[in-house]
Amino acid sequence: MASDTPGTTGTDRVKRGLAEMLRGGVIMDVVDADQARIAEDAGAVAVMALERVPADIRRDGGVARMSDPALIEGIKAAVTIPVMAKARIGHFAEAQVLESLGVDYIDESEVLTPADELHHIDKWPFTVPFVCGATNLGEALRRISEGAAMIRSKGEAGTGDVSHAVRHLRLIRGDIRRITMADAAELYGWAKTLQAPVGLVREIAETAKLPVPLFCAGGIATPADAALVMQLGAEAVFVGSGIFKSENPRATAGAIVEATTHHTDAAIVAKVSRGLGGAMRGQDAGSVDLRLAERGW
Amino acid sequence: MAAKVGVLALQGDVREHAAALTELGAHPVDVRRPGDLGGIDALVLPGGESTTMSLLLESAELFEPVARRLAEGMPAFGTCAGMILLARDVVGGRPDQRTFGAVDITVRRNAFGRQVDSFETALEVPDLGQPPVDAVFIRAPVVERVGPEVEVLAKVGGAPVLCRQGPVLVAAFHPELSRDLRVHALFLGDL
Numbered sequence: 001m002a003s004d005t006p007g008t009t010g011t012d013r014v015k016r017g018l019a020e021m022l023r024g025g026v027i028m029d030v031v032d033a034d035q036a037r038i039a040e041d042a043g044a045v046a047v048m049a050l051e052r053v054p055a056d057i058r059r060d061g062g063v064a065r066m067s068d069p070a071l072i073e074g075i076k077a078a079v080t081i082p083v084m085a086k087a088r089i090g091h092f093a094e095a096q097v098l099e100s101l102g103v104d105y106i107d108e109s110e111v112l113t114p115a116d117e118l119h120h121i122d123k124w125p126f127t128v129p130f131v132c133g134a135t136n137l138g139e140a141l142r143r144i145s146e147g148a149a150m151i152r153s154k155g156e157a158g159t160g161d162v163s164h165a166v167r168h169l170r171l172i173r174g175d176i177r178r179i180t181m182a183d184a185a186e187l188y189g190w191a192k193t194l195q196a197p198v199g200l201v202r203e204i205a206e207t208a209k210l211p212v213p214l215f216c217a218g219g220i221a222t223p224a225d226a227a228l229v230m231q232l233g234a235e236a237v238f239v240g241s242g243i244f245k246s247e248n249p250r251a252t253a254g255a256i257v258e259a260t261t262h263h264t265d266a267a268i269v270a271k272v273s274r275g276l277g278g279a280m281r282g283q284d285a286g287s288v289d290l291r292l293a294e295r296g297w
Numbered sequence: 298m299a300a301k302v303g304v305l306a307l308q309g310d311v312r313e314h315a316a317a318l319t320e321l322g323a324h325p326v327d328v329r330r331p332g333d334l335g336g337i338d339a340l341v342l343p344g345g346e347s348t349t350m351s352l353l354l355e356s357a358e359l360f361e362p363v364a365r366r367l368a369e370g371m372p373a374f375g376t377c378a379g380m381i382l383l384a385r386d387v388v389g390g391r392p393d394q395r396t397f398g399a400v401d402i403t404v405r406r407n408a409f410g411r412q413v414d415s416f417e418t419a420l421e422v423p424d425l426g427q428p429p430v431d432a433v434f435i436r437a438p439v440v441e442r443v444g445p446e447v448e449v450l451a452k453v454g455g456a457p458v459l460c461r462q463g464p465v466l467v468a469a470f471h472p473e474l475s476r477d478l479r480v481h482a483l484f485l486g487d488l
Contacts, residue, residue, distance in 0.1 A: 006416065006418060006453050006454045007416030007417050007418030007432075007434065007453075008416055008417050008418065009413065009414060009415065009416045010413070011416075011417055013417055013433050013474060013475070014415045014416060014417055014433060014434075014435060017415070017433055017435045017471065017474050018412050018415065018435050018436065020309075020310040020313065020344070020474065021309055021310060021344050021345050021346065021377070021378070021435055021436075022345075022346070023308070023309060023310060023311075023312075023345070024306075024307065024308040024309060024311070024345070025308045025309075025345070025346060025349055040348060040391070042352075043348070043349045043352040043353060044349070045308060045345070045346040045349050046346075080348060080389065080390065080391065080406060080407065081346055081348060081349075082346075082411075082412060082436065099413065102411045102413060103411075103412075104411055104412035104413075104436070105412065127413045128412060128413050129412065257349070257352070257353070258353070258356060261307050261308060261329070261353055261357075262329065262357075265329075265330075
């Protein structure tokens, strides 16, 4: 219980610290306890508990909401690794429920139908840490200013097409590099352009990185996809539909874990890619009608 | 010459350990493959997920060579997941989880609770003097049993959180996150 904890809970360092521990790992979407065990057996550093993977949310349509607490509790009981769960953008009551369930991280996610057209959740008052999606640096910094302790690219979830995740990573990392070359006066211009707090822009100019870990999500379906985004500067990867929509989830999960760790060693990526069976079929992210990445602001 | 200190770089907060070692004048080397172990004087096992690291140690064919070096007396320092990997016995882990057994302790995984119970505290470590060590605990393990050869250097609520057996130091917390370099210095001082 938090009240018996021998120290201070919910600090920035504690929230961001768990994200640091997940670096170099793979976080897998799972919809039941069996899938959660497969993910853990394959070496996942955490699982995302949800009712439907993004590909099915896309197919089914309708309003996508927080998962049933019983489902989340079943998954928590099945594994020893951290369990994350998704709340709708702006739906702080769903986030309160997830915190009370003791999930380890909340994903305020564009994959679910947003609950607020203007506001994201004020994440500072929570003890549980949050991860939020971003398509560019300004969006990432706005989420950090609201209290996000981890940022992930949005990509285009449920497509199995990695191109949008690549675009988002390149935009975020490219602007970080450019900011490190700006002089003091130009940083105000950057803050205005990015619509982000100047303090955070200054921090980036000094450290050449986001103040929180930057992970990649949205469209990763193969070991080589994971190796690609890791080399582009992602610090860990989320795989949603890519594992349990593949022909051989167990092998695909293990192969993506290996490729994430050994992302610069092409011989290992080749070895784990061999004979995996079909990846998720997927669809061109440019052709989908429902652009999940456009949710959030 | 600066000590060459390997940092097990399969997963976790490798960068923070490497930065702490560099700041103290050591030369950190990422260890991902058996060949990376050649020429290192010591090994740091970082924080992360111990189940993931166990699997990756096996698939990278690193488990046996690391175990051999530890048996030959290579100094090692493990934080959180690294502490679990260096412990003799693990409770609350996976049945197939292998550990190096370099420190005669039994640890219980995630025993301080889930992430909402993760905390930071000012930790009294008599060997390191004042001020207390700035200690961050993330889903931290608890040491439930300590063998006769093990020195307990610090405790939280009666539970050991910093232990040493010969050249092997283990911490349930993350000195690499708080940048209080005294614990790393204590480890390097033994080299």
